[in-house]
Amino acid sequence: MMRQYELVERVQRYNPNCDEALLNKAYVYAMQKHGTQTRASGDPFFSHPLEVAAILTDLRLDDATIAVALLHDTIEDTSATRDEIDRMFGPEIGKLVDGLTKIKRLDLVSKRAKQAENFRKLLLAIADDVRVLLVKLADRLHNMRTLHHMPDHKRGRIAEETMEIYAPLAGRMGMHDLREELEDISFRTLYPEAYSTIVDRLSALEEKNKSLIGDIEHDLVDRLEERGIAALVKGREKRPYSIFRKMQQKSVAFEQLSDIYGFRIIVGTVEACYRVLGVVHTTWPSVPGRFKDYISTPKQNDYRSIHTTVVGPSRQRVELQVRTTAMDRVAEYGIAAHALYKDGEFGGRNIAKHNDDSRAYEWLRRTIELLSQGDTPEEFLENTKLELFHDQVFCFTPKGRLIALPRGATPIDFAYAVHTDIGNTCVGAKINGQIMPLVTQLRNGDEVDIVRSQAQTPPPAWETIAITGKARAAIRRATKESARQQYGALGRHILERAFLRAGHTLTDEALGAALQPLGFAHQSDLLAAVGRGGMRAHEVVAAIYPDYRDDRAVSPPVGSEPGWFDLEAGSGMKFRVPDGDDTGGRPALPIRGLSGDLPVSFAPEGGAVPGDRIVGILTPDVGVTIYPIQSTALQAFEDETDRWLDVRWDMAADRLVRFPAKISVSALNEPGSLATIAGAIADLDANIDNLKMVRHAADFHEILIDLEVWDLKHLTHIMNQLRAKPNVSGVTRVIG
Incomplete structure (x- = not known):
């Protein structure tokens, strides 16, 4: 276990002016609080926060972050309190430690909900200070390195959580090396056979191509030196999970992978990057479709590099990444790199002040703020996963603004990425000048022009079309x-x-x-x-x-008051319906159909059409259900008079809206009967919404038909015309 002075020395290597007293005090306090606690491995518990601090010294982080790493489990697992931490180390460190503390007592119904609420608390703390994220990722990395000490039933859950949340989160923050290690350990835990197979294949390939990486490195360096370009070339094999993911995505076998080897070419300037590209492409043939310029168009996590694949020495496909020293530092440290240097000098003590330098952190903070509005913890977790997982496509607004979206995104996602109001008022989209469906998947380089209407409200079905968490959360809120x-x-x-x-x-x-x-x-x-x-x-x-x-x-007796209607003689069920002036001056709700500004639906069995005498029943969280006055279903509400509403039809002459109705048709059992009935209905300008054969006999069958008609007159005309058909023996209206 690392000793106190060893930790201080690690920090002093990159920050000679570190606060040694703070580090010593945090070391001693955490060691005393954790006392005799042990981990699953049997090691002293204090070894864990100490290793987390060591990981963060590799990232060269500031004194406060190292102190928080030492203290991050004290509130959760010891007698320490937030007030005590604030008093001894200051409110800044206390706030960071609290942000890393899980919520222990929650009135939640499931373990998943508790996990989601803890994750939500963590991300909200991250949005306030990026150092919470850095400590949490280091904490998760050390836990994964010691995962083999955990019971079997916990390993899978922890590995799955890491693969679903923390590894993508590290990738989104540009911390690629940390992400890859998290992915590989999770992969080894979740799919041990696949992991072992790939590792064996890589070992065999390495034995076969012992000198290949070195030969390519020397060849690249020599050719660049001939052109006067000083460069550092580093070669390596892809990691097992990266290979597994590519095999899954492209549905290919290991032997079909042609870019297992990758090389980084690191130079001093952006100009030199493009000079290297010229040398490479004039020396070896490039592979079509494998060139990406992330220098001119950086990823949202600040990653910048040129990627290309060439057929290099020994006819071996080689993936090359060309970048500057500064770009390589960001690729290695990710969001932490923005705290390391400021105008060439160490800026560790001011890491929190440099957050705005990072587009990745700006994206994360903005995303968390959007996702945290009004969603349940489970929805928040789901939407965050959606934001973290996908590869990106880059599209443009008509004015040239670049919008980065997950692969598979639609114009709906694009609209919400530009602005929530644009998404809420979206009614269509032009992609590269052509009107396209809103379900169209966008591709790299598409120019998307959103067609808007202020009268639009996003339909709930959009939530199944959108793939970004931001769009789904906004649609749900709207x-x-x-x-x-x-x-x-x-x-x-x-x-x-x-x-x-x-x-x-x-x-x-x-x-x-x-x-x-x-x-x-x-x-x-x-x-x-x-x-x-x-x-x-x-x-x-x-x-x-x-x-x-x-x-x-108390319902008055039939006939004792005008406007009270007896549903059925002897039923004892009576209620008022708005008929002519018989409303006593009371306002009746205007019913215009299913697209008005009121939550209105029609009776599930038979519906209602203009011309019917109707009554409304108020149903909690559903709205008003409209029944024809003769519906037998109304008997179920006889004792709930407060749910009965006066309603009336309010249809403008020029408003063409169809309404639901149901009829039962008895027809002769002979070829063509059904076609005759369907044809007659179509000729009479009605629409068949559903059709069901309910009884079938040797000489006739009974058909239930759900129709959409204009009004009662239209429905009556249809029924009369069907009765006139020689193969129809009877037609009745069905009212539930």
């Missing part, structure tokens, strides 16, 4: 807000009717007076609750007028 507005409008209608029945007028002042007694903070919350059915209208009225009694609690 859908919830749209539903909230619809329920709010419905709630206002219901309350207007209830207040009028009580002899009062609904006003904002009256609503305001009801908020506190009913426990609502805003009028919109109250209106939405009434619209959803979570709050009864008479309860709102009673909160303002305590003497109010709902006169609908």
Whole structure:
């Protein structure tokens, strides 16, 4: 185990002016707090935070981050408290340690929800200070290096979590070496046979090509020196998981992989990078489609390099990466590199102040802020995974702005990547000047022009089309807000009717007076609750007028009051329907169809069409369901008078909307009967939504047909025309 002075010496190698007293105090405090605790390996527990600190010294991080590494488990696993850490080490370090502390007591229903909430807390802390991320990744790396000491049932879960979250997160932050080590250990744990097979193949290949890497390195250096280019060339084999992933993605065998060897050519300037490219491409033939210029178009994690593949010495395909020394430092350290040097000098003590230098961190912070708005922890975890996993394509706005998206992204993802408002108002897209479907997968270099309409609201189905977490989260929020507005409008209608029945007028002042007694903070919350059915209208009225009694609690006898209708003689079920002037001055909800501003649906069995006498039933979290007055399904709501709503048709003459209806047709069992019926319906300008054979006999069959018609007159005409067909014995309307 590393001793106290050894840790200080490691930091002093890259930062001679480090705060030695801080490091010593953190070392002693953490060692004392962890005391006799041990790890699964039997080693003292304190060896873990010490190794995490050592990993961070390899990244050459500032004193505070090294101290946090030593302290990161103290609040979670010892008697230490946040107040004590703040008092001894300052609030800055206390805040970082708290950001790394898991949430122990959560009222959550599942282990997955607890994991998601812990991850959400971690990422929100990362958004505030990047050092939380660096310590967490180092913590995970050491845990993975010692994973073989864990019980079997825990290894798979930890490895899967690392593969799904932490390795992609390290990659997104540009920390490629750390990501590759995390991936390889996870791969070895999750797929031991595949890992062993690939390692054996690599060993055999290395034995076969013992001198190949060295020969190519020398050849490259010699040719570049001939052109006056000083370069450092480093060759290496691809890692096992990188090979496995390529085999999976391209569906090829190990023997078919042609770029197992990769070489980095490191030079001093950007100009030299392109000179190297010229030398390479004029010396060896390049492989078509394998050239990528990440210098002119950097990745979102700040990675910059030129990639090309050539057929090099011995007819061996060789992947080359050409970059400057500064680019190589970013490729190796990723986001941590932005804290290392500032104008050529070490800037370790100011790492938190250099966060804005990193496009990767800016992306992460912006993404976390967007994903954290209104989602459950599980949704947050799912959307974050979506953001972390995919390779990228680069597209352009009509003004030339570069938009980086995951591979497989659609114009919907593009629109939300530009701005949330653009996504919410998107109605179409032009890709390279041509109007294309919104489900089109974008390709590198596409120019995308989003067609917008301020009247648009993103449909919920878009959530299944979008692949970025940002787009899905925004669509979900917009859908919830749209539903909230619809329920709010419905709630206002219901309350207007209830207040009028009580002899009062609904006003904002009256609503305001009801908020506190009913426990609502805003009028919109109250209106939405009434619209959803979570709050009864008479309860709102009673909160303002305590003497109010709902006169609908007892149904008057048939005929005792105009406008009350007996569903069926002797059923005892009576209710008011708006017919002519028989509404007593009460406002009835206008029903225009399924595309209005109210959450309205029609009876599942038989529907309703304009011309029917109708009644509305309020269903919590569903809205208003419209039933024809003769529907037997209404008997189920006989004792729930508060759910009954006065409704009326409000159809403009020029508004063409079809409505659902169901008919039962008895037809002769002979060839062509079904075709005759379907043809007649089509000729009469109706649409068949569904068709079901419910009874089949030797001489006839009964067919249930779900139709979409204009109104009751249209439906009646269809039924009369079908009855006139010689192969139709009867037609009736089905009303559930």
